[in-house]
Each structure stands twice: as C-alpha cells, then as structure tokens.
Amino acid sequence: MATRSIVLRMMPLLAGMFSRLADENIEFQQNALNLNYDYVVIGGGSSGAVVASRLSENPKVSVLLIESGGTENQLSDVPILAATLQKSALDWKYLTVPQEKACFGLDNRQSYWPRGKVLGGCSVLNYMLYVRGCHEDYDQWAAHGAEGWSWNDVFRYFVKSEDNRDPDIKDNGWHGKGGYLTVQRPKYQTVLAQAFVDAGKYLGYPSTDTNGAQCTGFMVPQGTIRGGARLSTSRAFLEPVLKRPNLHISLFSTATKLNINKHTRRVESVTFDRFGVPTLVYVNREVIVSAGAVNSPQLLMLSGIGPREHLAEHGIECIEDLPVGLNLQDHIFAGGVNFLVRDPVSVVQSRVFTMDLLRTYQGNATGPLTLLGGVEGLGFIKTKYADPKKDWPDFEIHFASGSPVSDGGQTLRIANGLQQRLWESVYEPHNYEDTVSLYPVMLRPKSVGYIKLRSRSPYEHPLIDPKYLTAPEDILSMVEAIKICMELIKTPPFRRYGTTLWDIPFPECKGYELYSDEYLACVARTYTSTLYHPVGTCKMGAVNDPTAVVDPRLRVKNMRNLRVVDASIMPKIVSGNTNAPAIMIAEKAADMIKEDNP
Numbered sequence: 001m002a003t004r005s006i007v008l009r010m011m012p013l014l015a016g017m018f019s020r021l022a023d024e025n026i027e028f029q030q031n032a033l034n035l036n037y038d039y040v041v042i043g044g045g046s047s048g049a050v051v052a053s054r055l056s057e058n059p060k061v062s063v064l065l066i067e068s069g070g071t072e073n074q075l076s077d078v079p080i081l082a083a084t085l086q087k088s089a090l091d092w093k094y095l096t097v098p099q100e101k102a103c104f105g106l107d108n109r110q111s112y113w114p115r116g117k118v119l120g121g122c123s124v125l126n127y128m129l130y131v132r133g134c135h136e137d138y139d140q141w142a143a144h145g146a147e148g149w150s151w152n153d154v155f156r157y158f159v160k161s162e163d164n165r166d167p168d169i170k171d172n173g174w175h176g177k178g179g180y181l182t183v184q185r186p187k188y189q190t191v192l193a194q195a196f197v198d199a200g201k202y203l204g205y206p207s208t209d210t211n212g213a214q215c216t217g218f219m220v221p222q223g224t225i226r227g228g229a230r231l232s233t234s235r236a237f238l239e240p241v242l243k244r245p246n247l248h249i250s251l252f253s254t255a256t257k258l259n260i261n262k263h264t265r266r267v268e269s270v271t272f273d274r275f276g277v278p279t280l281v282y283v284n285r286e287v288i289v290s291a292g293a294v295n296s297p298q299l300l301m302l303s304g305i306g307p308r309e310h311l312a313e314h315g316i317e318c319i320e321d322l323p324v325g326l327n328l329q330d331h332i333f334a335g336g337v338n339f340l341v342r343d344p345v346s347v348v349q350s351r352v353f354t355m356d357l358l359r360t361y362q363g364n365a366t367g368p369l370t371l372l373g374g375v376e377g378l379g380f381i382k383t384k385y386a387d388p389k390k391d392w393p394d395f396e397i398h399f400a401s402g403s404p405v406s407d408g409g410q411t412l413r414i415a416n417g418l419q420q421r422l423w424e425s426v427y428e429p430h431n432y433e434d435t436v437s438l439y440p441v442m443l444r445p446k447s448v449g450y451i452k453l454r455s456r457s458p459y460e461h462p463l464i465d466p467k468y469l470t471a472p473e474d475i476l477s478m479v480e481a482i483k484i485c486m487e488l489i490k491t492p493p494f495r496r497y498g499t500t501l502w503d504i505p506f507p508e509c510k511g512y513e514l515y516s517d518e519y520l521a522c523v524a525r526t527y528t529s530t531l532y533h534p535v536g537t538c539k540m541g542a543v544n545d546p547t548a549v550v551d552p553r554l555r556v557k558n559m560r561n562l563r564v565v566d567a568s569i570m571p572k573i574v575s576g577n578t579n580a581p582a583i584m585i586a587e588k589a590a591d592m593i594k595e596d597n598p
C-alpha cells in the first residue's frame, strides 16, 4: 500500500516531466455547433477519428464528430503506463456477466473490459501493438460475402495510413511511408526481447515481419508511437487537421438516439447530450456510427435497429429487425502463464522508475518507459489444431518481460480483477522479483457471445456475455498453446537467464497432476484474461445474409444513410490485434462514403 501511494504521488512528477511529449492545450472542442451537418460521425475512437479526418478533406462538406469523452492526458502518452489507464476517467469500465466456463479466479467471475472514453477511443488505452492480422483472415471475409474485403483489397488501406520508420522493415515492400500513423519499435529493448525471438527460432519459427509476406513467425513488435510516446488516432489523424473550418468536434457529448424516419428509412437527426445538455443536430447526408463494438450495437438498438423480440422486451419500437449485438467475438489468453527469472534482466518497478531513467525518457525518448505496455515480443504459432498447410496461426504469444508481480500487483492484478486469494497464494510470494510471461492468445475462438440492452437508458451499461471457453475446442487448443509457451521458456536463449517454471501451483487446480493437460486447462479457466479485442456485433456480410447487420459498403441494411464503421463490423475476428484493422476499416469506409456521395 505504501509503495502504491509513492507511485501515485510520483504521477504528477511524471506528468510534469513528460510535458515535452504532450500538449493538453490543443483546442479540440468546437464551442458553437451548426444546426445541421453533411456527415455526423458518432465516436472519435480508432475508427471514428480516421473517418472524420478523411471526410473533412473535402472542404465542401461539413463534418461533426461527436465524442463521449474528452482529450487524452500526459500519462496516457507514456507507453509503459498503458495498463494504469484502466479504471480511470478515460475508461468506460465495462464488466461482462459472470462467466460459466472461465474467469474462475477473477472477482465474481467477471471479465473487466476497459474501453476508451476519450477522443482516440481505445487507441488511448491500448498497448500500441501494430498488428494487421493474416492475409487469410481477409480472404475468408470476402469468401463469406464481404465482397471487396480480401487481403488484396484491404492491403492498400493499411499502407495508406502508415508512416513506418524502422529501417529493417519500412522498405520491405509491405509498408507505407508518409501517412499520418507513425509505426516503429521503441528504441529500447531488454535482452529478453531477442531471447524470445531466438527461442522461437529454436522451435522452428522464423524471425520475420509478421505484418508482411508471412503471418507465422516471431518478431519484436512495432507500435503506434512517435518520439517515444503513444500516438493515438486523435493525435495522428485529428490533431494535424484541427484548423479545418468544416470539421467540428463536440467533446463530452454522448449520442443517445438516431432519429429515424420510418418511411424514408433515413436518419434525419441525432440526439446527444453535450455536457449533459440534450442537443440535436440534423443530417444532410450520412450518419456514421463508430462507437465501438460495445456502444455501436447499443446505440443502434436504442434507436430501433436490432432483434425485434429483444427490443420489444424494452418497449423499443423495432424499425429494422437485424441481428445487432450477436456474433460477439474476443481474444482471450491464459493469464497464468508466468515464469521466474534468475538474472536481473526483466522489467521490475524499482529498476524502471528511477530518476535516471525518467531523465533518459524525458531527454532522449528511450529507456524502459517506452516499452509497449511491457510487451516485447509477438510470436504467431500453430498448435496441432491449426491447418499445417496454411499460413494462418491459431495463437499469438504476447511476450511480456514482466508479470503481475513486477509492480507488486499495482496495475495488472487490479486491471484483471484477480481474486485476492489467488493473488496471495500464487503471486504475492514473488512480489517484485524478476519474471516473464508468455501469454497465449487464442486467435480464432469458437466461443461466440452477445451484447444486449439492460434497459432503454443510454447510460446503463449493456449486458455483455462473451461466453468465454464455452466451445470445447477452445480449451483444447489453449492447452496446446500453453505447452508451446512452456517449451519456449526451456530453450537455451531463455535458459541463459535462468528462466524456470512458476513454483507455486494454482490452488484451485491442485486436484490435477501438475502441468498435466487437465491442470493447464484449469489454469486457463481460472485466470482467463481478455486481450481487449471485442468485435463482430454489427457484422458485415452479403445483403442476403440473415446474420449480417451491414452490407460490404458498411451500410446498415434497409437504411438509406446510416453506416457502421468500427471494429464491430468484422464478420470474424482477425488473427491479430485489432487497432490497425479498425483504422484500415475506417480508411476504406471513408473512400466508399466519398464514392457514394460524389
């Protein structure tokens, strides 16, 4: 407790020191709004910020961006502090319903879902990892009705955003230069980053740019950072265009209803609360809902677009009966895959938050504070359940050069909602010791959940049930992935630093033979962690696909001027982190909107 308060007391100092890297005085907020706009974009997150930026390139159209939150702060700039932003004012603070087959070791068996409530959305809270997913993901989307979304179609939109700055990657033919979104590795690595990549080689995985020709392999990740600081989509795409007179941004503004004319099928206006005051704007051309995978379906349902029977439960008139909120997919990992390290080479709090390193960060934008939330390696692997003939890994290992004990349980443990009993018995005895984690992330889970309304209040959090680990295949593949992580830690590149298996078993799993398949399955079901990638709740598909909410041009079916543009449109979750895909979706959508509104 004492240490926590010391760190908390250090925050203002940190904030002061990092002022070089942030400018809170930038005026995003538009004071007076017009009565109507050509385009109203709802939600200024990873996708919405990009859409608003691109649409307002045409000076002849007017664009209003409505965002529930305010602007990011100086702490959110510091890459290693990513997890500390959870449960802060920048977070929507969602919780899933208690899980039946997972999260046994989390408070009330609920998974905590942070989502960015701030201009830039989750790109302000995220771990900044730049990952595109595999070519196969997008080819599958297209094959199942999302015409125009194959890898060959989407590739140029990844490139369009990008300003890749790492010499060994930027010229390999797979990346863009000069775009708004700077992509680069932190200048600093611990020795463990290379150990991870070398361990992958030991098991036959190439060291490669997994965002390029081949998806399977290991790499030290690139991130959406610039000058050692986080680069949110707000900073990247909006800050440079703020002076455009045709772009208005309304902060602290929550859209509560799309007002739809049932006969014309047009959204005529949008109701929103601006600093708590009910407000209305009229729409000349289109409304673009970019409120993310939780809030986009919520807003559509509140406005009468959703499953008829479910809307009726809340007394909402159904204007269009569509499967909004279904098809919820998320990436999870087994949080208990941590290892002990003999040598002082990992990222522990006492070695990171020193005055010398703070000065290094301030002066040279390097040092451990630039690490991407502490993630130093990504390994895209195939378990025995993956198709050996395809370059389509079924797990992504996140290698962290630390674990929940690295800061004495101050951030990750709290963010994950780890139960006190589990914390005290398994982790606390190793507080502040050198450790690493190899978190196996299930890339294409079979378990699918849903989001529903709890009430017709826009302010009540929706009911979120991801149904983690309910499909039997999921736990089987997770066990195989954990075994691969254990193999990696035993390879010479890691062993030279004295890595060993964690020496305290999970008490809940003591009935099983240590490290047996049953034991590992129990660990995965006990410490089940989200990777914060919910998608799919406004599914894109062919017009005649009854499971689709939007068509391949992202138009809500049977509506004239309404699109959804964010991670919720993914028909299937991509095999990688979802920020770069959300930005790509927005880039492509902006082009489609321009084409459809000549």
Ligand SMILES: Cc1cc2nc3c(=O)[nH]c(=O)nc-3n(C[C@H](O)[C@H](O)[C@H](O)COP(=O)(O)OP(=O)(O)OC[C@H]3O[C@@H](n4cnc5c(N)ncnc54)[C@H](O)[C@@H]3O)c2cc1C
Pocket (backbone or CB within 6 Å): 042, 043, 044, 045, 046, 047, 048, 066, 067, 068, 069, 114, 115, 116, 117, 118, 119, 120, 121, 122, 123, 125, 126, 127, 128, 129, 130, 131, 253, 254, 255, 256, 290, 291, 292, 293, 295, 296, 299, 531, 532, 533, 534, 566, 567, 568, 577, 578, 579, 580, 582
């Ligand atoms: C903790 C965390 C770590 C992550 N790490 C990574 C990572 O390292 N790499 C990666 O690729 N991905 C990562 N992700 C996931 C990635 O950031 C998201 O998938 C992506 O940002 C989603 O973009 P979006 O536009 O769909 O939604 P969001 O970015 O969530 O944007 C939605 C926006 O809409 C606003 N909004 C919602 N409702 C309303 C309303 N009614 N009215 C007005 N505004 C509204 C929200 O405040 C928000 O700003 C992470 C996510 C989190 C939370």
